[in-house]
Amino acid sequence: MLTDAYQPYVFPNLTRLFSPRSIVVIGASEKPHSIGNLAMQNIVEHSGFKGEVYPVNPKQDSVMGLTCYPDVASLPKPADVVVVVIPAGGVCAAVEQAGEIGCAFAVILTSGFSEADDWGRAEEAKLVEISQRSGIRIYGPNCPGLVNLNLPLGMTFSPAFKDDIAPGPIGLATQGGGLGRNMIQHNERGAQFGLWSSSGNECDLQVADFVHHMAQDPDIKVIGCLVEGFKDGARFAAACAEAARRGKPVVGLKVGRSEYGARAAASHTASITGSAEVNSTVFRQLGVVEVDDLDELVDVAMLFCRKMPTGDEQIAVFASSGGAASLCADNVGMAGLTLAEFTSETSARLAEALPAYANMSNPIDTTSISISHPDAYREALAACAADANVGLVLAPLPMDYGSYSVVNAESLKAVQDGVDVPIVPIWMSERQGEGYHTLARAGLGPLKSLRNMRKALRRWVDYGAWRAAQDSEWRPAIIRTGSGGEPGATRTLNEIEGKQALAAAGVPVTAPEIAQTAEDAVRIAGAMGGRLAMKIVSPQIVHKSDVGGVRLGETVDTAKFAYDQIITNVREASPKAELSGVLIEPMAPEGGIEAFVGVSCDPVFGQVMTFGLGGIYVEMFADVTRRMLPITQAMAMDMIGELKSARLLTGYRGQPTRDLEALAALIARVSDFAEATPGLIEMDINPVWVGTEGEGAIALDAVLVVKA
Amino acid sequence: MLTDAYQPYVFPNLTRLFSPRSIVVIGASEKPHSIGNLAMQNIVEHSGFKGEVYPVNPKQDSVMGLTCYPDVASLPKPADVVVVVIPAGGVCAAVEQAGEIGCAFAVILTSGFSEADDWGRAEEAKLVEISQRSGIRIYGPNCPGLVNLNLPLGMTFSPAFKDDIAPGPIGLATQGGGLGRNMIQHNERGAQFGLWSSSGNECDLQVADFVHHMAQDPDIKVIGCLVEGFKDGARFAAACAEAARRGKPVVGLKVGRSEYGARAAASHTASITGSAEVNSTVFRQLGVVEVDDLDELVDVAMLFCRKMPTGDEQIAVFASSGGAASLCADNVGMAGLTLAEFTSETSARLAEALPAYANMSNPIDTTSISISHPDAYREALAACAADANVGLVLAPLPMDYGSYSVVNAESLKAVQDGVDVPIVPIWMSERQGEGYHTLARAGLGPLKSLRNMRKALRRWVDYGAWRAAQDSEWRPAIIRTGSGGEPGATRTLNEIEGKQALAAAGVPVTAPEIAQTAEDAVRIAGAMGGRLAMKIVSPQIVHKSDVGGVRLGETVDTAKFAYDQIITNVREASPKAELSGVLIEPMAPEGGIEAFVGVSCDPVFGQVMTFGLGGIYVEMFADVTRRMLPITQAMAMDMIGELKSARLLTGYRGQPTRDLEALAALIARVSDFAEATPGLIEMDINPVWVGTEGEGAIALDAVLVVKA
Known part of the structure; x- marks a missing residue:
């Protein structure tokens, strides 16, 4: 089974948020259709809540037969949860009071914060401060509330809450409310939800925390989550790892798979949406079952409730x-x-x-x-x-x-x-008799159509296969760098610097030397012997070929001419570039295959590696594979096998098998290096020369971008 | 607009089948729940049918108040349609009588024919004979009947008919009944069907005939068809071309996109399922909107009913x-x-x-x-x-x-x-309030989900774009060869014969000569000069490289050695092969790009061309494109542009642009040749050498398989 060796994040205990013993409703009201009245009705009339309820409203003595308090400070004792439904202007003061008297959680339904305007952003920042100062944890603001259908308890103003009460083993974590309600309404066909968080602006508690809580809750077997944007990708990954460790599948839908969606989601939730490719990479790596639509999320979750798959059904x-x-x-x-x-x-x-x-x-x-x-x-x-x-x-x-x-x-x-x-059963008819x-x-x-069946069943079986593979080899996803790529000045290492850094980290590189003069070049070429590559070194020049700064296949006899030619070309093409000299290195033997290894910093999930064969395979067929770091040699072998063009490495049409062990080792060393280099913004090793078995794999060129 | 220049098929006029003036029901009955009773109820009670109805049943004097006749011969006059619901044993005799007195159509609901056993197959063959002899056209057997909801009239035993009566502009052609009813039941969400054929075993009339009829019917705007297998692919293509000409979209779902489906459909309908790739090719070429599931078929048809797209919405x-x-x-x-x-x-x-x-x-x-x-x-x-x-x-x-x-x-x-x-609207909720x-x-x-919307909307817009393109250049799909690939002895032409045949058809080929001796080889090599390819010629050897039968880059100096080597290699590897000699031809200049052009005979749709670049592009990325023949040079240009690897031909990374005109011309000449060669089973031109602009394109090797 999966081990629990990896627990880098401390998650809050949310038991008293989902199952409070006492609830305060700030803004409780008897005015029909008011939010304060709807929230009270849901708690007092439609829930099976047995704890204490304290309405707070300075204008009333009692609400729905319960003693009403003028403010939070007047409460007889602190409550587990404070539900806040007053207008935005009064929210900070009320939450501050609640924190001071020792309330544990504030569920802020009120809108008009960071999603609205500058004032709202400032108020939301104050809420974060209050939370950090007093320890009260905040859910929301700008959300429809929190629902525990297994109690049942609805801390929400939704008039639909009372229609959707039934217990179940599916936990659901969303950000907005509308789409969550959409999924809850699949109870019409028997989907059984037990918990639903819909955490709005997430100024404090976020989807990751709810996923983690649901992973702990013994009544929850499957976790669904719909995410418009992540507040903290690493935290989400850690929560999913915990769910996996406890054998609970997470089924995820992420908005932002197209430009339009990413833009709309960013403006709706003020979260970072990140790249869809990286998101899918992370989901796959964490065993999160990525789905394509809301009904598919429910389809898959329902199948998991029926039975956990083995993967060979x-x-x-x-x-x-x-x-x-x-x-x-x-x-x-x-x-x-x-x-x-x-x-x-x-x-x-x-x-x-x-x-x-x-x-x-x-x-x-x-x-x-x-x-x-x-x-x-x-x-x-x-x-x-x-x-x-x-x-x-x-x-x-x-x-x-x-x-x-x-x-x-x-x-x-x-x-x-x-x-x-x-x-x-697959009920294919539109008529629901x-x-x-x-x-x-x-x-x-x-299920509702054969196409839906096809997709859901595939994902169900695939999850079984994923779990079966994890049983023997669990690879924790550790995201040490958090959200990288913050703005700031950067510096590009020259090729010599880059290769030295890689060599120090055990990555096989060519051993270049630098010539400052034509005479240097001849001397170095003589010492190296054989066929040589010569390339300009300049902090201003990244694309060396474009300025005539690269010559291949030179020898001691041609080194002087090549040196002079490179300098002349570059002087002409980039008169202002500072030239550090000409790099000289032995050329890799002919007949190698060229691959590339890149590491970038995703704003949500941190360091991610992209690997593939170069040129046409990437550009025309997008034949690449990705992983969050760290990447072990075994994971690197999996990555190699995932390429559509993998057969080029394993002996296509009678060609020799390539040195896959060496290539995988190089990938793992690059991963180690990237993790150990805090200021690394981006690196691109292209090409990596891959020889036949026993010949090794060598980084022939490397561009590293670091914080300045 | 589309022209009607192309009309190679004569389709039957089905007006009196869908809108008869008189109907005979052979096997009419008053016995509750009997098929004969259900069919009568549907015609007499649930339809708005104003014509004459003649029950036939030797055991009754009247059925549902209508005079009953003992047999068809006793009828006062021939009827437009004879609905047959008696057991299989009596069907042939009844239909024969109906044909003799001049009835136009027989709708045979009875099962137990070719779908059942040998006896049934023989009886069905008799039905075909009867039809051909007397001119009565047959619908079925083994089907639930025929429905004209615009009248309305249901010549069916389905007890569901009466629940689904509403007129509409969608025509639907299916083979089995269950899945058709599934689509009809989308009337729940406003899908409006006007005609529905469900033609069972299709011993005579087939889906193509109904598509053609619906293309003529002014009340029908959109045609849906669900096909398990085609009786006659060319006929179907012609019917779709007619629908396109009349501006009516055809939306199609074809069972058999996987091995399982193909096998199950073949056993269910006794039709030829053909290849899914070819089917998709044909659909795309004919503008048939291929969909992925039943609800998607209805989604797309409903969008067409709303508005015909322009393609740039x-x-x-x-x-x-x-x-x-x-x-x-x-x-x-x-x-x-x-x-x-x-x-x-x-x-x-x-x-x-x-x-x-x-x-x-x-x-x-x-x-x-x-x-x-x-x-x-x-x-x-x-x-x-x-x-x-x-x-x-x-x-x-x-x-x-x-x-x-x-x-x-x-x-x-x-x-x-x-x-x-x-x-x-997209009603995303499971709750249908x-x-x-x-x-x-x-x-x-x-629509019922965002995913459904995504798929349907894309297909709707794409059809608009397809139509817009057709307005300027309509390319009729002429399938001259019908169903090719019948079993029988075949013969593979040797490379010399193949190239001669291609050369005669104007396809550029290398000009090979054949050497019978080493001396011949030296003489021919001397006359040709330059670098030469030498290959064994033998009727038994197709894969020449595998037996050491190919040598490249030879010259007059090495020709003798190469000849001897080839003969020695082949003698050793294939001692029994008859050797016709060694082919010698100039090698194509270096630096060309290799493509391939294949023509195969699909059992349903006849000659289809497959085009792509060779080697890894096909094998790892399946990067090919297909078309039904004939293919003009302009169509060939489109095919080239459809390859993912097309950029390799159009100047990838500063490489020269290839001679696309010459390549397209070669493809068109191959198409002409294939069409003009009736006994052609299969041809494979691989590689086609493609030079830079002005250098041309040349077939370097060719394997042609013809009927023996």
């Missing part, structure tokens, strides 16, 4: 229509999943249950006996679900057949009650 | 939740579509209507004024929809807010009534 398709059987099987194939082959025992049971004209191999088509002979249908389904090779049964239902569909739904439920293998509701109520979580 | 997002605005905009970006920039007039109207804290640029977030100030919401929406830059307005609605959602829905409808630009039904009834065709 084979699928049975059980249909009563030839078309549905075909199209469903088609989608299983398109997902790259495997249809189970039935055992002879199953085949015998099917042959006994079904008429001769039914299709008894996988995908099963029972034909219309689903209507005419429900018992036979049930017996055939039971046989299919009991097959030792079947890891999950799909039951596509193409249309609403009224009462017949109800009978089918009851058969599915009856068989499911007797087996452990999940039976997953009673059969559909029967399936939803039975906890069978009907 | 810019999108507005109009939301009342910041999260929904962000995620919706994100999906617009992910679809590669453009968010409209509002005119200053629109901005002024929005600023007047909305509060200052709303987001007034695209994506619009009205905030909760959608609830508090419905008039302002409506005015803002009207401003947005009236903007000159906006081609379509998306209105994502993340949750069901009960009566508030109804008010919003009514606002959408009210604004839509005044503008031409489609306003498309009254607001949802209001939208559906208003004809606004709510």
